[in-house]
Amino acid sequence: MGYMRGGTILRIDLSSGSVVREPTANYERLWIGARGLNARILYTETGPEVDPLDPANVLMLSLGPFTGTMVPGSGRVEVAAKSPVNGIQGMGNMGGYWGPELKYAGYDSVVIKGKAKRPVYIAIQNDEVEIKDATHLWGMDTYQIQDAIRQELGDPEVEVVCIGPAGERMIPYASIHNRLGNAAGRTGMGCVMGSKNLKAIAVRGTKGVAIAEPDRFFELCLEALQVQKPQLGMAKTIDLADNDPPSWGLTLGNYEATEWEKQKELKDGHKPFWENHKNRQGEGITGCFNCQVRCMDYYELPEWGPLVASCNLYASTTWVMKDPDMKSWYGFVSKCQRQGIDSTSVSRMIAWAMELYEQGKITQKDTDGIRLTWGDQGAISQMVDKIIKKEGFGEVLASNPAEAAQKIGDDIEEALQIKGLPLGGTNVMNFRARTIGAVVNPRGGDEYRARVGSFDNLGSGKDAGMTGMSNPDSWEAKTAMAIIDAALEKKKQAGEEPVIGQFDYEARGALAALGQKISTVSDTLGQCKWNTIFLNIGVSIEFQTSALSAGEGRKTTIEELLDAAARISCQERAYAVREGMTKDADTLPKKLINYSMTGTYPDDQVTPEGLEKMKTEYYQAMGWDVKTGIPTLATLRALNLEDVASDLIKQGKLNSEEK
Numbered sequence: 001m002g003y004m005r006g007g008t009i010l011r012i013d014l015s016s017g018s019v020v021r022e023p024t025a026n027y028e029r030l031w032i033g034a035r036g037l038n039a040r041i042l043y044t045e046t047g048p049e050v051d052p053l054d055p056a057n058v059l060m061l062s063l064g065p066f067t068g069t070m071v072p073g074s075g076r077v078e079v080a081a082k083s084p085v086n087g088i089q090g091m092g093n094m095g096g097y098w099g100p101e102l103k104y105a106g107y108d109s110v111v112i113k114g115k116a117k118r119p120v121y122i123a124i125q126n127d128e129v130e131i132k133d134a135t136h137l138w139g140m141d142t143y144q145i146q147d148a149i150r151q152e153l154g155d156p157e158v159e160v161v162c163i164g165p166a167g168e169r170m171i172p173y174a175s176i177h178n179r180l181g182n183a184a185g186r187t188g189m190g191c192v193m194g195s196k197n198l199k200a201i202a203v204r205g206t207k208g209v210a211i212a213e214p215d216r217f218f219e220l221c222l223e224a225l226q227v228q229k230p231q232l233g234m235a236k237t238i239d240l241a242d243n244d245p246p247s248w249g250l251t252l253g254n255y256e257a258t259e260w261e262k263q264k265e266l267k268d269g270h271k272p273f274w275e276n277h278k279n280r281q282g283e284g285i286t287g288c289f290n291c292q293v294r295c296m297d298y299y300e301l302p303e304w305g306p307l308v309a310s311c312n313l314y315a316s317t318t319w320v321m322k323d324p325d326m327k328s329w330y331g332f333v334s335k336c337q338r339q340g341i342d343s344t345s346v347s348r349m350i351a352w353a354m355e356l357y358e359q360g361k362i363t364q365k366d367t368d369g370i371r372l373t374w375g376d377q378g379a380i381s382q383m384v385d386k387i388i389k390k391e392g393f394g395e396v397l398a399s400n401p402a403e404a405a406q407k408i409g410d411d412i413e414e415a416l417q418i419k420g421l422p423l424g425g426t427n428v429m430n431f432r433a434r435t436i437g438a439v440v441n442p443r444g445g446d447e448y449r450a451r452v453g454s455f456d457n458l459g460s461g462k463d464a465g466m467t468g469m470s471n472p473d474s475w476e477a478k479t480a481m482a483i484i485d486a487a488l489e490k491k492k493q494a495g496e497e498p499v500i501g502q503f504d505y506e507a508r509g510a511l512a513a514l515g516q517k518i519s520t521v522s523d524t525l526g527q528c529k530w531n532t533i534f535l536n537i538g539v540s541i542e543f544q545t546s547a548l549s550a551g552e553g554r555k556t557t558i559e560e561l562l563d564a565a566a567r568i569s570c571q572e573r574a575y576a577v578r579e580g581m582t583k584d585a586d587t588l589p590k591k592l593i594n595y596s597m598t599g600t601y602p603d604d605q606v607t608p609e610g611l612e613k614m615k616t617e618y619y620q621a622m623g624w625d626v627k628t629g630i631p632t633l634a635t636l637r638a639l640n641l642e643d644v645a646s647d648l649i650k651q652g653k654l655n656s657e658e659k
Contacts, residue, residue, distance in 0.1 A: 003212045004065035004551040005033070006107040010129065012122060014196050015055055015114030019129050024108040030640055032564050034064035035091070035523040037109050038080035039571040042089055043644070045113075048579055052084040052188070053170060053195040055115040061102075061161065061176075061201070062109035064526025068100030068209050068289070070221040071547055072228060072539060073531030075099055075289030077161075078523055079184035081192040083443070084172045085345075085400050086420030088576040090192070091443045092176065092184025094161075095288030095528060098203060101159040105205025116197040121162075123153060124203045134199040139165060141338040142177040143305070149202050158204045164340025166388050167194035171398045173345040177337065181296050181308025182288065185342040186421060187443055212553025220547050225292060227538040234536055235295045239269035240314040250319045251427045253374065254355050254416055255592060258427060259599030262375075265324040270297075270314055273326040277301050293530055293537055301327075304334045315425030316347040321354065322375040332380060339388045345445075348422035349397045349404065350383055352415035362408060368392040416589045419444025419581070429592060429604050431502045436512040436614040439586050442572045449523075450516035451534065474540040475558060476518060476533040483510045503603035505610040509617025516622075520565035567639040569622065570631040574644045577653050583629035586615055630654060 002025060009027075011020040024033075031040050038060045050056045059081040066074045077099040083090030102110070105126050112122075119134040137145055142164040150158045160178060167174035167190035174190030175183040184190075211217045241250065252260050278284025279298040286308060287294035299307040307330060317323045317332045336343035350372075356362045357372040364371060368386065370379050370393070386394025396407045401414040401422060416423040421444035428438040428447060437447035471477060487507035488498040500506050518541065522529045525544060532539045541558055548556045576585075587593075588606060596605050619626045623635035633654060636645040648654035 002028070003210050003553055004069065004548075005209075006063070006103045006105065006207075008107050009037075009109045009111060010107045010124070011111045011113075012129070012131070013114040014112065014116040014120065014131065014198060017131055019131075030564070030567060032064065032524045032561075033108060034062045034067070034076070034078040034526050035080075035520060036564060036568045037062040038078055038091075039089065039568050039575070041109075041111060042080055042082065043571055043575050043578075046082050050082060052082045052087065052090075052192060055196065056113065057082050057192055057195070059112045059189065059192050059196065059198075060109060063099050063103050063107075064524055065548060065551060066544075067526030068103040069211070069551065070218065070290060071525075071527055072221065072224050073288070073291045073293065073528030074526060075291065076523070076526045076528050077102075077184070078526075079176060079189045081189055082579075084170070084188040084191045084195075086187070086444055088419065088444075088579050088581055089442065089572055090187030090189055091449065092187060092189045093523060094176070094178060094182045094184040095291070096159070096179040096182035097289050098159040098161050098178045098201075099526065100289050101203045101205050103205065103209060104207050105203055106207050107205075110201060112196060112198065114196065119168075119197050119199050121149065121198065121200040121202060123149075124201070124205075126205055126207060137199050138168060140199075141165065142340045143180075143338055145200055146179070149200055153202060153204075155204055158202050160200050160202045162200035162340075163190040163193050163198075164338060166339045166341035167191060168199075169388070169390055170194045171341060171387065171390065172400050173342040173398075175340055175342050177340055179308075180286075180298075180306055181310070181337065183337070183340075183342075186344065186445060188342075190340050211551050213550040216550040217547060220543065220550060224539050224543050224547075227543075228292060228531070231537050232293060235293045235530055237295060237311045237314060238271050238274055238297050240311070241266050241318045242269035242271075249427055249430070250315050250425050251597065252319055253322055254351055255423075255427075255429075255595070255597060257598035257600075258430075260319070260322070262322070262324045266318060270309075270326060270329070273330075274299060277330075279306065288528065291528065291531065293528075295530055299330065301330055301334075304330055307334045307337070309333055312344050312424050312426065316343045317380060320347045320351050320425045321380055323377060323380060324375075325377055328377040328380065332384060335381075335384055335388075341388060344424045345422045346384060346387060346397075348424070349387070349401075349415055350380060352401075352404075352422075353383070353393075353397060356408070356412070361412060366393060366408070368394075413590070416591065417445060418588065419576075419585050421445025423589070427600075428588070429595075429597075429606055430600070432505055432508045432606075432610070432614065433502075433511050433515075435588070435606055435611070436508050436618060437515060439588060439611065439615065440512055440516070440618055442569070442576065444585075448529075449519055450512055451519060471533070471536070471538065471540065474533055475542050476514075476540055479514060480511060483507050483514065501603075505613045507617070509614040509619075510621045512614070512618050513621035516569060517562050517565040520568050521561050524564060524568060563639065566622070566635075567641065570624075570636060570639055570641060571644065573624070573629075573631055574636075574641070574648060577630050577648065578651060583615070583627075586629060587611065633657075 009022040079092040119138040121134040146160040175185040279300040317329045401417045405412045405414045437451045441450045492498040
């Protein structure tokens, strides 16, 4: 076991039953951990010939050096496989307590191949690894299975990741879950797990984590916790769906408006309902391992049982499907969590069907007699059940957007999506920085892997203030302001007014590149982005480098972490390119180009020219070819990715000589 790591990658082949151990040290220098490990292993071990549901697809659950330590928000697990939703690298990131438990057992990653002949689960207790029969557990929901495995193993402290019936039926949007409210969602990792006949992975570890300079590390982590405290209120999402019009954050239905006549029914969002139904332990909030942000709201409704919710879950039935009823929202989210399916994707697919129904493009004959009218609580509940069972019209909606549209008819436009992944309820048009973040996001469908975050509404230079930054003295703030100032100077030299507003395109591509690298660093280290500058909760990359240096006992610089982030981003991009993705995939849905919604700002409209301008700037900042969106040969070589360059050249995706 090395400093800050379990020291071992656990490789399990479910077809043969083999269990092999590999030193994590083979990947540490270039890939650090977590997201880096996943990107590298997926690229080298799953080629274009591998279908997402083939036994040869690799499912990885990986940790970073921070996972399981005193670093704030260090409970993260990065999950990856070839995605059944869009065929590129599927990515999910979940919190809870499973990740730290895996590290305490001595492992930094579990890499799973093959397919078991019958349902199984994996039981890990330190050095002991077993593949156990799960036939009697198949069909259980994600709450039931965790209790059942703990009871079967005779240890209440066992941590479990699992799938529900949606994963067993290999629905593309199935998620992997642990505890309450923690899930690796969006890209179908639960579907891949189900395709392997793998119901769960249970872990119990007692080895701990070694720190090179424990006193210094302890001191740094305590300082970080103190820095966070004044900003903790910024992470609360329980009033997300309130948004007095015009909404800056949410969209109604399929992006038809940012205001809603029923908005008054959501006054103060979900907060009053939570106050009446919150779990009475503590304040009715909870969080993941070693996290004082505690962004998760804990409910208890007798007819549905417990529910933990935060962030995007609040927009699902409310704004996206136009249903302001809180019990209906609770039932929808609870059912999705228990059945193990991504509520964001499901709500978008149902909203798409509701719009088609309203337009007369589908009828009750198509929808199994269900009147798919906006906000119909019974229709929503019935359709979720049909999706989970892949029954009737539910089988259509239990497909990715392209396949679902094809099943209905040739003239049907797909559900709103980016790179094949359905959009959530967050407005990706209200800031240009958010727009470009969503467009270039490596997994598609949202902006959270390339989100500019704190730079969303960055003003025109220092005099305009930094309305999105709580810490203007941080490295992130200074670097972002340098990008803005350079763009302002360029405008000044061109004789233009040196002003950049939230709807302008200047500097946004470069900020998106910065945002992607910052997010990648956190995902790779194993720290929750909500504990960082990503959401203004105080912890900067300066802390991350200091903590990693003290933890490993060797000096790490900001430049080294950014180089690693650039390498990982290039590896992820190369995977997508090898799978056939082109620059054209970096775009908004056709509907959202040159488009304005009711209630929005007049300048919200994204033009094709403006979008291309931001993409070009982003590619330049990342060292990618502006004509193709592919990392250049020089960039790949500089990042020690010679083998990737050779692979892309062999496939005709990259020129063998720079031009």
